[in-house]
Amino acid sequence: MSDFFRSKWVPRPxxxxxxxxxxxxxxxxxxxxxxxxxxLPGGGEGPLDVGLLVSDSxxxxxxxxxxxxxxxxxPIAVTSEARxxxxxxxxxxxxxxxxxxxxxxxxxxxxxxxAAAQALGIDAELVGLASTGVIGRELPRDALxxxxxxxxxxxxxxxxxFCQAILTTDKGPKRACLEVALPSGAVVQLAGQAKGAGMIxxxxxxxxxxxxxxxxxxxxxxxxxxGVCVKRSFDRISVDGQLSTSDTVIAFANGASGVRIxxxxxxxxxxxxxxxxxxxxxALEMVADGEGATRVGRVVVRGATDVVERVARxxxxxxxxxxxxxxxxxxxxxxxxxxxxxxxxxxxxVVDLSIQGIQVASAGVVLDLDAEAWRTLERAVExxxxxxxxxxxxxxxxxxxxxxxxxxxxVTINSEYST
Amino acid sequence: MSDFFRSKWVPRPxxxxxxxxxxxxxxxxxxxxxxxxxxLPGGGEGPLDVGLLVSDSxxxxxxxxxxxxxxxxxPIAVTSEARxxxxxxxxxxxxxxxxxxxxxxxxxxxxxxxAAAQALGIDAELVGLASTGVIGRELPRDALxxxxxxxxxxxxxxxxxFCQAILTTDKGPKRACLEVALPSGAVVQLAGQAKGAGMIxxxxxxxxxxxxxxxxxxxxxxxxxxGVCVKRSFDRISVDGQLSTSDTVIAFANGASGVRIxxxxxxxxxxxxxxxxxxxxxALEMVADGEGATRVGRVVVRGATDVVERVARxxxxxxxxxxxxxxxxxxxxxxxxxxxxxxxxxxxxVVDLSIQGIQVASAGVVLDLDAEAWRTLERAVExxxxxxxxxxxxxxxxxxxxxxxxxxxxVTINSEYST
Numbered sequence: 086m087s088d089f090f091r092s093k094w095v096p097r098p099x100x101x102x103x104x105x106x107x108x109x110x111x112x113x114x115x116x117x118x119x120x121x122x123x124x125l126p127g128g129g130e131g132p133l134d135v136g137l138l139v140s141d142s143x144x145x146x147x148x149x150x151x152x153x154x155x156x157x158x159x160p161i162a163v164t165s166e167a168r169x170x171x172x173x174x175x176x177x178x179x180x181x182x183x184x185x186x187x188x189x190x191x192x193x194x195x196x197x198x199x200a201a202a203q204a205l206g207i208d209a210e211l212v213g214l215a216s217t218g219v220i221g222r223e224l225p226r227d228a229l230x231x232x233x234x235x236x237x238x239x240x241x242x243x244x245x246x247f248c249q250a251i252l253t254t255d256k257g258p259k260r261a262c263l264e265v266a267l268p269s270g271a272v273v274q275l276a277g278q279a280k281g282a283g284m285i286x287x288x289x290x291x292x293x294x295x296x297x298x299x300x301x302x303x304x305x306x307x308x309x310x311x312g313v314c315v316k317r318s319f320d321r322i323s324v325d326g327q328l329s330t331s332d333t334v335i336a337f338a339n340g341a342s343g344v345r346i347x348x349x350x351x352x353x354x355x356x357x358x359x360x361x362x363x364x365x366x367x368a369l370e371m372v373a374d375g376e377g378a379t380r381v382g383r384v385v386v387r388g389a390t391d392v393v394e395r396v397a398r399x400x401x402x403x404x405x406x407x408x409x410x411x412x413x414x415x416x417x418x419x420x421x422x423x424x425x426x427x428x429x430x431x432x433x434x435v436v437d438l439s440i441q442g443i444q445v446a447s448a449g450v451v452l453d454l455d456a457e458a459w460r461t462l463e464r465a466v467e468x469x470x471x472x473x474x475x476x477x478x479x480x481x482x483x484x485x486x487x488x489x490x491x492x493x494x495x496v497t498i499n500s501e502y503s504t
Numbered sequence: 505m506s507d508f509f510r511s512k513w514v515p516r517p518x519x520x521x522x523x524x525x526x527x528x529x530x531x532x533x534x535x536x537x538x539x540x541x542x543x544l545p546g547g548g549e550g551p552l553d554v555g556l557l558v559s560d561s562x563x564x565x566x567x568x569x570x571x572x573x574x575x576x577x578x579p580i581a582v583t584s585e586a587r588x589x590x591x592x593x594x595x596x597x598x599x600x601x602x603x604x605x606x607x608x609x610x611x612x613x614x615x616x617x618x619a620a621a622q623a624l625g626i627d628a629e630l631v632g633l634a635s636t637g638v639i640g641r642e643l644p645r646d647a648l649x650x651x652x653x654x655x656x657x658x659x660x661x662x663x664x665x666f667c668q669a670i671l672t673t674d675k676g677p678k679r680a681c682l683e684v685a686l687p688s689g690a691v692v693q694l695a696g697q698a699k700g701a702g703m704i705x706x707x708x709x710x711x712x713x714x715x716x717x718x719x720x721x722x723x724x725x726x727x728x729x730x731g732v733c734v735k736r737s738f739d740r741i742s743v744d745g746q747l748s749t750s751d752t753v754i755a756f757a758n759g760a761s762g763v764r765i766x767x768x769x770x771x772x773x774x775x776x777x778x779x780x781x782x783x784x785x786x787a788l789e790m791v792a793d794g795e796g797a798t799r800v801g802r803v804v805v806r807g808a809t810d811v812v813e814r815v816a817r818x819x820x821x822x823x824x825x826x827x828x829x830x831x832x833x834x835x836x837x838x839x840x841x842x843x844x845x846x847x848x849x850x851x852x853x854v855v856d857l858s859i860q861g862i863q864v865a866s867a868g869v870v871l872d873l874d875a876e877a878w879r880t881l882e883r884a885v886e887x888x889x890x891x892x893x894x895x896x897x898x899x900x901x902x903x904x905x906x907x908x909x910x911x912x913x914x915v916t917i918n919s920e921y922s923t
Contacts, residue, residue, distance in 0.1 A: 155851035156844030156868065185840050187869035220837025221870040330841050404823065404910075408918030418639025421604055422749050425575030432574035449575065450606035451640040491823075491919075493912045499827030500910075 089261040092373075093470050094383060094487070095366045101263040101275075101359045107245040108262040110274035110299035112141045112341030116239035117250030120232025122218070122225055123180035132180075135232025136250030138278075138295055139174040139205060139240060142339040146304035147172035148311040149213065152332035158184040159194035160214035161331065167198070167210045170304045175295060175335050176201040176233050177215040177251050179280070183224040184216075184330045193226040200230040204237030215293050215333040217253055217280065244278050251280040251293055254498055259370040265359045268351040271344040273300040275356070277363050281371040282324065292319055292371055294334045294364065300356065301340030306348045311336045314361050318368035323401045323488045324375035372487045373469075377494025382410050382471045383487050389479025392428070396475065397486045399427035407491035413467045417445045420473060428477075437476040441465035508680040511792075512889050513802060513906070514785045520682040520694075520778045526664040527681040529693035529718035531560045531760030533659035536669030539651025541637070541644055542599035551599075554651025555669030557697075557714055558593040558624060558659060561758040565723035566591035567730040568632065571751035577603040578613035579633035580750065586617070589723045592630040594714055594754050595620040595652055596670050598699070600637040600644070603749045612645040619649040623656030634712050634752040636672055636699065663697050670699040670712055673917055678789040684778045687770040690763040692719035694775070696782050700738075700790040711738055711790055713753045713783065719775065720759030725767045730755045733780050737787035742820045742907045791906045792888075796913025801829050801890045802906050808898025811847070815894065816905045818846035826910035832886045836864045839892060847896075856895040860884035 089106065090097040097103075109115060115138040119131035149169045151161045160183055164172075176197055183190045194214055202209040216224060239246075248258035262276040281292030296311070315334055346352045372381050384400045386393040400406055403423040409416035417438055424436055438446040443462050445452055454462065465471075508525065509516040516522075528534060534557040538550035568588045570580045579602055583591075595616055602609045613633055621628040635643060658665070667677035681695035700711025715730070734753055765771045791800050803819045805812040819825055822842040828835035836857055843855055857865040862881050864871055873881065884890075 153849030154841065154844040155847035155849065156840055156853045156855075184837065185865065185868060185870045220841055221865075222837070330844055404914070405918055408915055411915065412919030414919070418603065418641070421575055422573065422639055425573040425749055428574035430572030430574065434575045436575075446604065446640075449604060451604045491915055493915050495823070496827055496830065496910055496912050496915060499824055500831030500833070 090362065090366055092366060092369045095362055095369060098358045098362050100266045100355050101362065104262040104264055104274070106261050107243045107248065108276065109242060109244050110262070110276055110297050110341065112299055112339045113297045114139050114141065114240040114242060115244045115247035116236040116241060117246030117248070118232050118235040118239060120178070120235065121228040122178055122232070133246055133250035134180045135176070135178045135229060135236060136247040137174060137176050137201060137233060137236035137240065138247055140297065140337050140339045142341055145173050145337055145339040146170060146302065146307055148304070148308035148336045150311060150315045150334040152329055154330045156185060156330045158182050158216055158331040159186065159190040160216045161333065162191065163194040163198055164213045164333070167213060170308070171211065172213045172335060172337065173207055173211040174201060174205060175213040175215060177293060178229055178232065179217050179251050179253050181218040181222055181224045182216045182220050182331050184220045186223055190224065193224050193229065196226060197229045197233055201233040201237065204234050213335050215331065217251065217293065217331055220330060244276065248278045251278070253280065254282045254376050255280050256374050259367055259374070261363060261366070263359055263363060265356055267344070267346070267355050271352070273298055273342045273344050273346070273356065275359055275363060277367055279367040279371065282374050282376050292329070292332050294319065294367055296336040296360065296364070298338045299340070299342035300338055301345040302338040303348050306353060307336055307338050310357050310360055314364040317361060318364035321486055322368045322372045323398070323486055324372060324378070369487060372489045375489030376498045377492035378489035379492060380410050380469055380471060380490045381487060382473060382490070383485055384473040384475065385483070385485045386475045386477065387483045388477030390482035392477060392479065393482035393484045396424050396427045396477065397484050399423045400473065401486040401488035404491050407488065410471060410490035411492050415440050415445070415462045415466045417451065421446060424475060433478060435478050439474040441468065441472055509781065509785055511785060511788045514781055514788060517777045517781050519685045519774050520781065523681040523683055523693070525679050525681060526662045526667065527695065528661060528663050529681070529695055529716050529760065531718055531758045532716045533558050533560065533661060534663045534666035535655040535658035535660060536665030536667070537651050537654040537658060539654065540647040541597055541651070552665055552669035553599045554595070554597045554648060554655060555666040556593065556595050556620060556652060556655035556659065557666055559716065559756050559758045561760055564592050564756055564758040565589060565721065565726055567723065567727035567755045569730060569734045569753040571748055573749045575604060575749045577601050577635055577750040578605065578609040579635045580752065581610065582613040582617055583632045583752070586629045586632060589727070590630065591632045591754060591756065592626055593620060593624055594632040594634060596634040596712060597648055597651065598636050598670050598672050600635065600641055601639050601750050602635040602643040603639045605642055609643065612643050612648065615645060616648045616652055620652040620656065623653050632754050634750065636670065636712065636750055639749060663695065667697045670697070672699065673701045673795050674699050675793050678786055678793070680782060680785070682778055682782060684775055686763070686765070686774050690771070692717055692761045692763050692765070692775065694778055694782060696786055698786040698790065701793050701795050711748070711751050713738065713786055715755040715779065715783070717757045718759070718761035719757055720764040721757040722767050725772060726755055726757050729776050729779055733783040736780060737783035740905055741787045741791045742817070742905055788906060791908045794908030795917045796911035797908035798911060799829050799888055799890060799909045800906060801892060801909070802904055803892040803894065804902070804904045805894045805896065806902045807896030809901035811896060811898065812901035812903045815843055815846045815896065816903050818842045819892065820905040820907035823910050826907065829890060830909035830911050834859050834864070834881045834885045836870065840865060843894060852897060854897050858893040860887065860891055
């Protein structure tokens with residue numbers, strides 16, 4: 086039994102062994118401090134809200150991915166103009182994002198980049214930025230700059246405080262560290278720290294994920310691996326269909342292990358599999374930790390290439406399907422309705438539907454399940470992870486979306502708090 | 505103060521006077537009975553679940569509109585093949601829709617159409633059908649046929665029982681009867697009965713609306729008026745973004761008043777205004793009665809024609825915006841985020857935003873509101889009807905969507921009951 090690879094959909098790759106989850110690969114250090122951005126409910130030591138992660142080697146290469154919202158935060162704008170292929174550090178904060186604040190927001194982002202760089206003794210263009218929290222409120226500049234400096238003096242070999250400092254409505258930290266045995270016999274380490282619980286959807290979402298390895302990898306290869314892994318992980322999840330303005334993935338490879346992974350080698354394949362599993366499981370943690378979530382669904386859609394994505398999104402984002410998932414109600418009618426909505430008027434409705442492997446509709450017509458089959462189905466959807474499979478006419482397309490249920494807690498979180 | 509025109513967005517047209525809400529125009533009769541389709545919780549007189557509405561005149565013309573889901577119920581399929589321009593009656597039931605049941609569902613629909621027609625002594629092709637309730641479960645045929653016959657013997661001059669018989673999760677009946685004074689000096693009556701509370705969205709939604717007038721109108725004119733009014737009413741509302749499989753609007757004009765409304769006359773304009781107000785208010789009743797709803801928002805978007813609709817839908821369907829509406833939280837950040845999501849990566853984010861008439865963002869940047877302006881805004885969003893206005897670059901496009909808030913009650917209704 087794996088501690089980290091808890092989902093039935095993400096088996097642990099055999100070449101990967103789990104190390105302590107807050108461990109960092111060789112040559113990385115991190116810290117997290119309370120800088121006063123998160124409000125302090127009732128005094129005492131405040132929650133951590135500024136984190137800094139650093140790779141010590143000048144040989145470090147990096148790859149970045151951001152959300153594709155028309156409205157993006159100043160940290161993304163500033164990081165995009167930095168040296169994205171050779172970043173050495175990332176400064177992240179929670180409690181307040183830095184979005185829609187115009188010139189002032191950009192100045193705050195640039196000042197924080199500079200403060201972190203000076204404290205680390207590196208160029209400002211080597212520092213990436215990430216902010217999460219309330220949108221449209223001014224990010225307190227002085228607190229962030231002080232936090233950056235405090236972090237630089239508190240750097241240590243584990244990611245614990247860093248992970249805490251990037252959380253918003255997350256129930257807890259999301260991280261893992263793997264030791265990956267490569268086919269060549271060498272061993273490298275690979276770690277990831279993520280956050281994300283709400284405003285999670287299309288493409289990847291209100292989330293950060295920072296990935297580090299001590300392998301030596303060509304930047305182009307790291308970039309390719311990062312892109313593919315993002316597409317199969319944070320791109321395939323939805324809590325509430327809401328695309329954030331601040332989503333950020335940054336991957337680092339610093340070569341500190343002395344192990345070089347050649348491009349297009351068996352080693353790259355094995356390493357990529359581990360990175361894929363790491364990021365898929367981190368993505369699933371976000372869905373399972375989706376604000377108030379109690380259950381995770383996976384909808385797989387097969388059919389014509391131009392149809393599968395919109396059908397999968399329609400099912401995953403339907404509040405009726407999501408409420409039924411909460412209630413452990415195998416409500417195939419709502420699934421078929423959302424498929425029909427996505428297909429649109431006049432489209433042939435020739436749809437096969439299975440829930441937890443039990444077929445409930447064939448060619449658009451609901452099957453008559455006998456009482457025992459129905460009981461089996463009702464028990465099956467009480468599982469914490471529920472499979473929905475749809476087959477449509479046409480060929481060549483197949484996609485999946487992981488989604489959380491819609492709960493009272495989601496409504497409470499998002500109506501009673503300004504997040 | 506109007507009893508029916510309660511929304512600030514739908515003033516009573518001066519030419520319209522409200523009659524008793526369950527009144528029917530001259531020459532119409534209706535009934536509703538308990539036929540045993542809705543389950544009976546604990547014995548006693550059961551809830552009404554089959555309704556019949558009839559126009560007595562052979563001169564009756566009609567117009568119909570249906571949802572544009574790829575999956576539509578058998579009643580819509582059968583009604584579409586009936587004489588849609590000259591329907592005389594509609595047989596409606598609640599408690600169970602008739603969707604995704606293949607040949608059996610079609611046979612049930614045709615049998616019920618025939619039963620109603622025989623009981624009324626008219627051709628089957630003059631009877632429209634409408635079913636609402638759980639999707640994908642067999643509609644009990646015998647109960648529906650018995651209900652049709654019982655209704656035919658119970659027809660009376662008011663719509664009370666008919667309105668009750670079409671409800672599902674609605675809190676109560678939605679209906680009105682207006683007396684419309686035409687510019688020519690003549691007077692006609694116009695009534696509408698509707699249902700709809702959940703699975704309400706894009707274009708018009710899990711809803712029925714039946715409209716009757718005793719005016720004499722050309723069928724083409726009635727069809728045109730019906731189309732325009734649907735576009736401005738049921739087409740502009742969203743409870744949960746879910747398009748139903750059974751939405752049905754049927755309008756009847758029977759000429760029983762002896763008043764002929766000429767096409768393209770001042771009378772038609774005045775009548776059309778009254779019909780528009782009637783249907784818009786009925787649509788707003790659906791939003792206000794959206795499963796669990798406590799507050800209604802209206803988002804108005806102005807800008808380029810190819811953008812406004814998708815931006816308005818993105819705001820209206822965002823569970824984050826809807827949760828904030830519940831919490832009376834003027835959360836402009838979530839509104840801007842959903843606009844940015846709809847616009848997509850790289851689009852210029854030049855957006856003006858006002859909430860309840862108070863501007864909060866200009867050209868994509870959040871304005872610094874002082875404490876008093878902020879307090880005014882916070883009080884303003886406690887209103888039961890909240891206005892959101894967005895201006896985007898471009899010209900020629902303007903649209904509106906009315907939407908309900910997302911509440912705990914919505915989650916309860918849709919997770920604890922199979923609807």
